[in-house]
Amino acid sequence: MNCPKCTGTLEAKTYGERIVVHRCNSCAGLWCKPDVVIEVQREWMAEAELDIGDPKIGKALDGLDNIQCPEGHGLMQKTADDKQTHIWFEACATCDGMFFDAGEITDLKFDTFLDRVRDFLKGRRPVQD
Ligand SMILES: [Zn+2]
Ligand SMILES: [Zn+2]
Secondary structure (H helix, E strand, C coil), X not given: CECCCCCCEEEEEEECCCXXXXXXXXXXXXXXXXHHHHHHHHCCCHXXXXXXXXXXXXXXXXXXXXCECCCCCXXXXXXXXXXXXXXXXXXXXXXXXXXXXXXXXXXCXXXXXXXXXXXXXXXXXXXXX
16 A cells, blocks of 8 residues: 555554554554554553654654555545544544554553544544644
């Protein structure tokens, strides 16, 4: 898959037995599904292994809008965690895939973010203003 934010390629990376994310070989952004985000939170230090990109590059790319789902579902929604509004990530309304810029998964406080992920899994969409 092609990275939605740069010209790099998303490559599958595994951690342990159950965690598979796709990481861009250029900007190190991470593409994953909500259930994987929950697994990353369960596995001690998984995010440190997977989220190896330079947060400065991630921050620069965070300003990019209107990115396309790498699985071909069209425009993704830019959304923020309610309680951590400095963290913006993109989510696909069709496949629930999420794209995190380098450094964002490490930066997340999982306890509040997981409520948001569970909303995704239940099929509710974040309200946009
Ligand atoms: Zn990239
Ligand atoms: Zn999609």
